[in-house]
Amino acid sequence: MNTTQQTLNKIFKNPEQDLLMFDDLSKIDIYEKDEGKFYIKAISKMDEEKKVYDAKTGKGAPEEIVRQLYLVKLTKYYKYPKDLIELEKHVNFGREIKRADIVVYRPDGITPKIIIEVKAPNQENDVQQLKSYLNAEGAPVGVAVNGKARLILYRPYPKDFDDTLDDIPASDEEVEDVLAKRKTLNDLREDDLKETIKTLEELVLANSGHDSFDEIFKLIYAKLYDEKEALSRPNQELHFRKSPTGKPEETKRIIDELFEEAKAEWSDVFERTDKIKLSPEHLSVCVGELQDVRLFGANLRIIDEAFEYLLPDVAKGKKGQYFTPRVVIDMCVQMLNPQKKEYVIDTACGSAGFLVHAMQYVWKHLPTLEARKEYASRYLWGIDFDEKSTKISRAIMLIAGDGKSHIFKSSSLDTREWSDRFKSELADLNLVQEFDDFETNRHNQSTLQHLGFDILLANPPFAGEIKEKHLLAQYVLGKNAKGKLQNKVERHLLFIERNLDFVKAGGRLAVVLPQGIFNNTSQEYVRKHIMQKARILAVVGLHGNSFKPHTGTKTSIIFLQKWAEEDLDAQGNPTVADYPIFFATQKQSFKDNSGNYIFEKDAEGQVVKDEDGNPKYLSDLDEIAEAFVAWGKEQGLSFLK
Structure with missing residues (x-):
């Protein structure tokens, strides 16, 4: 195992889950400079060297890893030259000065195009802080990213930063180009759905005046129907997306039609009179966040955690409803x-x-x-x-x-x-x-x-x-x-x-x-x-x-x-x-005292995978099951023959 993977295993409990939104963690290069001190060279115009782990103290910098992985995406996938990328740019708020994690400039090297605010995977994306940077610097696009999920805000001028995009514009693109792109099943990605829902609650659902669970589920069923139908469409094109015009009213018309078709397909789930109650503006924000998230065939563990999060804690406590851990x-x-x-x-x-x-x-x-x-x-x-x-x-x-x-x-x-x-x-x-x-x-x-x-x-x-x-x-x-x-x-x-x-x-x-x-x-x-x-x-x-x-x-x-x-x-x-x-x-408990899952790791600190490729819980329940099956066969239990 190389130094990069070993270091990631020490910084994160489960790198692949904590950094779910990044396809290839090997694209960053972590190296040991001083004994027990590990660094990474940033992709930016200053080529800064950033310390990410100290073996003596056991202290890591998970937020820095997220930033470096996003810098790889900016330069390799979106084709932004590193000379147009600045880290920790000073942003003035009167007498107070804060630092934006990443700023991407237009070709003139002066005008900000995108501002990225980075958090560690165990932290929630700070939407309000991102909005303050965008307003202060005048950038049209902002990204909040924590490794598990990311939020992209943009300004539908002359309004505030109250709408979302499913992707950022590449170096040769503008917001209009992103909105105009057709989407297919191949464009869908596996995100942490719970983090996405949390973001939507902060942005619109908590203040929409409607039940978050009901509105999210209407959108989920509309999206499920769209993914199912896309299998038989030319090029497997998706319709669950923001309107290419960027107009919220047009987006609402598209999603309302999908929901009506979903109701007809699964008539036992919703009442015939059920409608999506979100306003066009609120719905547009939600669609921008959800449209690229894969549902059909997604990791059920991720889907499960998101759905359990949606059930109100009060209801779970009163009714004694607690989802059974999958292990x-x-x-x-x-x-x-x-x-x-x-x-x-x-x-x-x-x-x-x-x-x-x-x-x-x-x-x-x-x-x-x-x-x-x-x-x-x-x-x-x-x-x-x-x-x-x-x-x-x-x-x-x-x-x-x-x-x-x-x-x-x-x-x-x-x-x-x-x-x-x-x-x-x-x-x-x-x-x-x-x-x-x-x-x-x-x-x-x-x-x-x-x-x-x-x-x-x-x-x-x-x-x-x-x-x-x-x-x-x-x-x-x-x-x-x-x-x-x-x-x-x-x-x-x-x-x-x-x-x-x-x-x-x-x-x-x-x-x-x-x-x-x-x-x-x-x-x-x-x-x-x-x-x-x-x-x-x-x-x-x-x-x-x-x-x-x-x-x-x-x-x-x-x-x-x-x-x-x-x-x-x-x-x-x-x-x-x-x-x-x-x-x-x-x-052997598969959860710690706070209720967080514990995953099994090998001698090198790598998370062990089960036969389906999912991270394996640290647990002895599989051994108990195997022991029972062996015992049951000895006892002649008919269903184990």
């Missing part, structure tokens, strides 16, 4: 080993993480695109009571490659709320269990209490209590030991019973639960109910940091296999009295 999901999927003709459901699907990872797991064994589409559109099901969560999960499934999905906005706990479409699709695929006894069967066809899914993966909401008598009356766990209806029951307890009813005899479950279920004496009746209905395959205790920064609640995952008919006596009691259970506790 936890991977362990669950590997341990339950879904097959290509098994129906999978998540009864609290959130961002569809369990469904997407089950899909990707099965896809590895499906050779054709048609087979993959058939599996995704037929065998994967999700329910969530929160409208925003269902929009997220549908979008994630679309981005992951599933054109159609069985994602329903409803309560898993109350079948009376289920839509006719949901009920009919269950019936069409024979997912409602049938019974020999006429009355039992008639009752089940009406109530849909017992369903026939093969696998259930879920992280039900922990917060909240159910007090509705009509709902509690439907559940065994809604009553106390004497059979009397309780006044209230914690929501996740009813989810345990409901989840068991969703799965057919012999079906498998993995459910995330609070630790108290497993060791509190007051929860013994819950444990007895579980053992009455299913064999406990495994219990895996998760590290306390797993759901940080949202919550420090201690959790475990219980893995179950519902008793087969031959395992029960005439009264429905299990005949197997004693059996081995796999227990494991996660020791």
